[in-house]
Amino acid sequence: MSESPKKTTIYNLADLAGTSAGTVSAVINGNWKKRRISRKMAERVLKLAEEHGFALNMQARALSREKSGIIGMIVPMYDNRYFSSIAQEFEARARDAGYFPIVTCTRRDPDLEVAAARAMLGYQVERLICTGATDPDRIHDLCAAAGVPTLNLDLPGTKASSVISDNYKGALELTDSLLAVKASAQPTVLFIGGRATDHNTSERIKGFHEACKKGGVPEADIHVLPCGYAAQKARSAYVDWAKAQKTTPDILFVNSTISLEGLLPLLDANADGDPQIIVGCFDWDPFAARTNLEMRMVKQDVGSMLGALFDLFREPKGDIRLIQIPTIVQGKDSSV
Amino acid sequence: MSESPKKTTIYNLADLAGTSAGTVSAVINGNWKKRRISRKMAERVLKLAEEHGFALNMQARALSREKSGIIGMIVPMYDNRYFSSIAQEFEARARDAGYFPIVTCTRRDPDLEVAAARAMLGYQVERLICTGATDPDRIHDLCAAAGVPTLNLDLPGTKASSVISDNYKGALELTDSLLAVKASAQPTVLFIGGRATDHNTSERIKGFHEACKKGGVPEADIHVLPCGYAAQKARSAYVDWAKAQKTTPDILFVNSTISLEGLLPLLDANADGDPQIIVGCFDWDPFAARTNLEMRMVKQDVGSMLGALFDLFREPKGDIRLIQIPTIVQGKDSSV
């Protein structure tokens, strides 16, 4: 338990044990049977390592082995239930697969995404998962030049395999369930949030639109506002829309809990006097599911998404695949 | 833009530029004025680096410099607004301070905490932040043996400085505000969740108790159930308590949103017929704040906490300090 201020190395251990660094290395790595090192020596080395709080320098090992054992993930943000559960699942699975996971959040900023990818390459990640990346193909190119395979999650790319939710179907089902509540009326429906240019939002808009059409909502009563995800943007887009329309929607499809967070105060106030707005949200949050609003949520199946992602690792690297994972619509009474 | 499958090194660049590795190194690191390298050469090297997507091998640099530039944080979980915002803030500030942040979540498992700390030491972190750690002192010892300074966040330790919320005062104020709602009645009050052995929970219980006493609640009507944080544990502890008492509490102090998540379905059902339970929660969540319950929440000031944490870095390493950051009680009408 010597409190040496300096780090212990395999050379120190070798001196102490009266052996060579190579032997210590073999013992520490647990292949002393292969090296046919005496059990006695192995035990001596292990004991010394323990006593000195020895931690193998993984950077040196990585340099020497020419592989780091690190797997990286970039993610837009943590502070939201969807992405934070992705990060949490990723960590657990990466660790189980024998990797050391590092994750960086890039605040949906394309430049930060690239900077983060570069930094990860500098730290020698063996693979990189791009989650919700604005431009995954650009990152793919960067990584490909360094021989690092990438995979896309949540938002697809064209140059590497992707695992995403079935956004079209999820949005369709969610919209169906919202329309069912207002079955008799002639509702005004509004879709709000997200970026029109991103694949997920455009698929969701398609599903939303399709359901509206099938539900007999006239085109004139269907409104779409892909104003960005940020809470503030959703809020002001909603306010502006309501002012221009001189009314509130009967049915509101909110594209992510991030946008919902900005809208909530407005909807809440409304619930007092005006007729109740039926709200749907693409993304789930245990507390949002229990506000005093008439609320339906789409839960993305993070467990299956990450399962599929890690399955792709084992697959013979063949063609680029797009895997779509079904989502679950949570009604007011769904069990949590 | 050569798509070499192999990584480019400073030697490759040196060959290409017709110079030496030392020179390339100086250019890449931006101290070519100091090395008095010709602007011409510098530009040539930079151009080649760009063309080849060169990424300096940070592991090699770390080995050579004997410092990694990495700062580590362990955190119990991501999947909750408090800890995920801590992780997010930490990342941003660490990056601003010139560090490369890595964070690992340890699921409140003491063994995982130690394993994570060891792994981080292996990756040569220069400092380690222990957030909500069960046994921060043990981790401190581990790190101290390797010459790595630690700091505690959220939960304090005795061997390194700590930044935590003012748990006593926060709980006192929250309880005050809950009692104010039921000012006239003779309420039964229940505190639920957390670990009696952890500093935060015990301080919160003290504050809770103090407020109850001042509020004139007789001891017999004050109940405390530190049953752990997990949602399921809180749920069954509550059910058992209610069964034994043959009643529900009038005022419920929930120790963290994690526990609240398990309780919510029960409270919700209750709201129909029975008298409304006044709920307080130590921790804040934007959606939990807007359920149909009578709810008050304590928001921990994550920004100030991390500010204080990074301030400690700059301080001359002196005595061990315990910094307590005030919390904010959010009522039903507080702006978000």
Next chain:
DNA sequence: CTGAAAGCGCTTACAG
């Protein structure tokens, strides 16, 4: 059963 030595990709005095 074990050791000496080269090599991984950098940095940094040192020498010119």
Next chain:
DNA sequence: CTGAAAGCGCTTACAG
């Protein structure tokens, strides 16, 4: 203005 060389802490054929 620039290069040669040692060293950071490992791993891994290779030799014995």
